[in-house]
Amino acid sequence: MTMEKRLVLTGNSAAAEAAALCRPDVIAAYPITPQSSVVEHLAQMVYDGDLDAELVQVESEHTAMSVVQGAAVGGGRTFTATSSQGLALMYEPYFRMSTLRLPTVMAIASREMTSPETIWSGQQDAVSVREAGWIQMFCESNQEIVDMIIQGYKISEHPDVCIPVNVCYDGFYSSHSISGVSLPGQADVDAFLPSYSKNYSAILDPNKALALDPMTPGNLLMKYRQNHLASMQNALGVIDQTDQDFAKKFGRSYGGLIEEYRCDDADIVIVTMGSMTGAGKDAIDAARDDGIRAGLIKLRFYRPFPAARMVNALKGKKAFCVMDRSVCFGWDKGSMYVEILAALSASAEKYSYFSAIGGLGGADISLEDFLQLITQLNRIKNTPGEHKTHWLIKQ
Amino acid sequence: MDKRAFRTPVGDEGLYILDTASWRTTRPIMDKSTCINCGLCMAYCPVNAVKWAKDTKFFLTYDYCKGCGICAQECPKNAIMMEKEGEDT
Numbered sequence: 001m002t003m004e005k006r007l008v009l010t011g012n013s014a015a016a017e018a019a020a021l022c023r024p025d026v027i028a029a030y031p032i033t034p035q036s037s038v039v040e041h042l043a044q045m046v047y048d049g050d051l052d053a054e055l056v057q058v059e060s061e062h063t064a065m066s067v068v069q070g071a072a073v074g075g076g077r078t079f080t081a082t083s084s085q086g087l088a089l090m091y092e093p094y095f096r097m098s099t100l101r102l103p104t105v106m107a108i109a110s111r112e113m114t115s116p117e118t119i120w121s122g123q124q125d126a127v128s129v130r131e132a133g134w135i136q137m138f139c140e141s142n143q144e145i146v147d148m149i150i151q152g153y154k155i156s157e158h159p160d161v162c163i164p165v166n167v168c169y170d171g172f173y174s175s176h177s178i179s180g181v182s183l184p185g186q187a188d189v190d191a192f193l194p195s196y197s198k199n200y201s202a203i204l205d206p207n208k209a210l211a212l213d214p215m216t217p218g219n220l221l222m223k224y225r226q227n228h229l230a231s232m233q234n235a236l237g238v239i240d241q242t243d244q245d246f247a248k249k250f251g252r253s254y255g256g257l258i259e260e261y262r263c264d265d266a267d268i269v270i271v272t273m274g275s276m277t278g279a280g281k282d283a284i285d286a287a288r289d290d291g292i293r294a295g296l297i298k299l300r301f302y303r304p305f306p307a308a309r310m311v312n313a314l315k316g317k318k319a320f321c322v323m324d325r326s327v328c329f330g331w332d333k334g335s336m337y338v339e340i341l342a343a344l345s346a347s348a349e350k351y352s353y354f355s356a357i358g359g360l361g362g363a364d365i366s367l368e369d370f371l372q373l374i375t376q377l378n379r380i381k382n383t384p385g386e387h388k389t390h391w392l393i394k395q
Numbered sequence: 396m397d398k399r400a401f402r403t404p405v406g407d408e409g410l411y412i413l414d415t416a417s418w419r420t421t422r423p424i425m426d427k428s429t430c431i432n433c434g435l436c437m438a439y440c441p442v443n444a445v446k447w448a449k450d451t452k453f454f455l456t457y458d459y460c461k462g463c464g465i466c467a468q469e470c471p472k473n474a475i476m477m478e479k480e481g482e483d484t
Contacts, residue, residue, distance in 0.1 A: 101403045162402060212405050223401040231402075 004250075005183040011174035014142040014181050015081065015107045015167070016041035018149035020051045021189040022105070025076035025196075028056040028067035032086035033119045034171035035109040039081060061086040065093035065106075072102040073212065075203045077153065077196040079104065083171060084111035084125040091129065097164050098133030099228065100213065103156035103196075105149055108168040109175040110138075110274070112361045120362020121171040123274060124326040127302065127335045133228060135161075135235055136303040139169040140277040142179045147252055150184070151242050153193055158242075160234040170275040170325070172362060184250055192249050232304045239301060257306035259298040260313050262288060266295030268377040269313075269320040273299045273336055276323060276365040283370030294374050299336060307343035314344065319352040319381035321373050321390070325359040333357075333389055350384040352377075358392030365392065415442055419462035421477040425455050429474040436466035436475060 009017065016038050019027070027046075029039040045051035054071075058064045061082050068078035082090060087108060097104065112122030126136055135155065139145045145167065152165040169175060184192075204212070216224070240256035247253035259277075262284055263269060272280045277298045287294040297313050299306070314320060324334020331338050337355035344351075356373055359365040369392045380387050425436075432452040437445035444460040447453050455466075455475075467475040 099404075210405055212403075214404065216404055220401075224404055227401045 004185060007181050007183055008178055009142060009181045010037065010176050010178050011139075011142045011145050011169050012037040012109060012176065013041050014145045015109075015149060015169070016045070017181075017183055018146040019079045019105070019107070020045055020053075021184065021186060022079070022150060022153050022193055023077065023190075023195070024053050024079040026054045026056065026068060026071035026078045027080065028058050028064045028071075028078075029080045029082065030058050030061045030064050030086060032061070032083045034111060034121075034175045035081045035083040035086070035107065037175075038107055038109070042079075061090035062093060065090045065097060068104055068106075069093055069097050069100070069102060072097075072104055073100070073204050075196070077104075077157075079106070081107035081109065083109045084113055087125045087129065088113070091132070094129065094134070095132045096213075099224070101162045101228065101231075102164060103153070103162055104164045105152040105156060106134075106164065106166050107145075107149065108166050109171045110168050111171040116361075118361045119171075121173050122325055122360050122362065123168070123170070123335075124360070126166060126168045127326045130303050130335075133232075134164050134166050134303060135232070135239075135301070136166045136168060137301045138274045138299070139167065139174060140275055140298060142174065142177070142181050143252070144254060145169050145174065146181055146183060147246060147250070147254070150189055150193060151246050154242050154245075155235060155238055157196060158235075158238045159197075161231050161238050163228070163231055163235060168274070173275040188249060192246070235304050236306060236308075254300060255298075257301045257309050258313060259300060261296040261298065263295035263297060263313060263317075265293055267293045267318045268374065268381055269295045269297055269317050270370065270373055270377070271297045271299060271320060271322040271336065271340060273302065273323075274325060276325065276359060279365060279367050280323065280370050282367050283374060286367070286371065287374045292374060292378060294377075302336070302339070305339050305343065310340060310343050311347050314340075314347075314351070315349065317349075317351065319377045321354050321356050321377055323356045323358065323365070323370075323373065325357075325365070327357055327360070352380045352382070352384050352387065354380070354387035354390055356390040356392060363392075363394075415459050415461040416457060419457075419460060420480050421462040421464060422457065422480050423455055423460065423462070423464065423466050423475045424478055425453070426474045426476070427451075427454075429472045430470075431472055431474075433471065435469050435471065439465045439469045441465065 046055045112118045113124045156165040243256040322337035326335045328335045328338045333355040334357045442459040
């Protein structure tokens with residue numbers, strides 16, 4: 001193993017450096033806060049001659065996704081990045097990218113959706129497009145951003161998967177926060193991630209005419225959907241395997257679909273996603289010091305949803321709370337919470353549980369917030385059933 | 396089953412379904428004695444069913460013609476007539 005480079009980087013720069021290590025052929029993106037510096041960084045690398053990629057300047061996110069789509073159909077490895085309103089504008093080709101089954105990695109520096117007008121953090125943008133056929137994963141740290149962009153290509157291009165991947169990380173909390181990052185060596189990344197195999201996707205070939213995406217009646221369209229859903233389930237295994245393969249090569253493992261933190265003998269559990277996890281783990285440590293048997297589950301992949309592993313991780317616990325940085329408008333609950341209840345519907349266990357919502361529009365989710373949730377969980381743990389949604393709003 | 400079958404909508408899976416000819420209830424018939432070979436029928440045909448050849452000039456094909464009648468409507472010499480499909484053609 002060659003030496004890793006130790007650098008001090010923002011989350012966005014970490015994403016850019018990792019994307020460059022994956023040798024993309026085509027990069028296209030349109031600036032939007034808080035993602036812009038990802039592509040600025042990549043543009044600088046191309047300008048300096050450090051990255052041999054076609055960087056296409058486009059006039060909107062709709063075009064950015066369309067350009068990488070064309071490049072992927074042409075057999076190239078591609079990269080782009082966006083946030084919130086940009087992702088919303090991208091929705092039409094975003095959906096087509098996954099249903100054409102074209103591998104790629106797109107970073108999302110996640111941000112709250114307007115209105116009210118906001119540019120700050122929140123996971124509403126990414127979770128709102130959870131049914132657009134992409135694999136979506138959420139990072140806790142800048143190191144995880146680097147490692148998951150590299151793993152993202154491996155998962156996306158796996159012949160049993162062929163689904164594009166979103167690597168999401170919280171806007172500003174991760175995108176603009178600076179921390180130490182180990183950047184793998186190019187030779188190691190090349191060995192881990194062989195060059196893009198043209199067998200995996202539809203390839204335009206001037207010598208071999210074909211019809212791409214012809215008008216398709218429902219009975220055939222359903223076969224494509226069936227295949228897409230089956231591949232999404234294949235991804236569950238591929239994701240865990242890729243985590244292990246990555247750990248063997250680079251020495252870092254994240255647990256694959258979910259990470260369980262001090263859960264083994266826990267009575268009460270908090271489920272988190274993204275950068276809030278750090279504060280959550282500190283709160284678990286503090287509770288443990290006070291003799292409270294608390295644990296944390298970090299949901300890493302939101303799509304495909306790791307239902308089996310989540311049910312297993314919650315087995316034998318008394319109470320849990322799901323801490324969401326986004327809302328599920330139809331349910332008076334957080335988005336991840338609703339997914340977890342759906343996963344638990346087949347389980348015979350009786351829990352005390354509630355949905356917690358906080359951190360919207362860039363609001364901080366602090367250590368005190370998590371301690372408050374632990375206190376609340378401790379209070380209700382012997383009263384099975386659903387308890388009131390807990391909003392973390394500071395007066 | 397081939398891993399690539401019904402993954403990306405492309406090629407054989409999709410090509411055969413473009414059978415727009417099966418929609419046809421009326422069929423255009425071109426009268427070459429009044430046709431002036433202006434080519435408007437070709438310009439307007441939505442499925443590219445009007446072809447051109449050096450000897451015959453403009454002529455109609457029926458593999459994809461869905462019988463919409465736009466060619467008959469646009470023909471300045473009324474040289475294209477729509478006849479009911481399945482009757483004496």
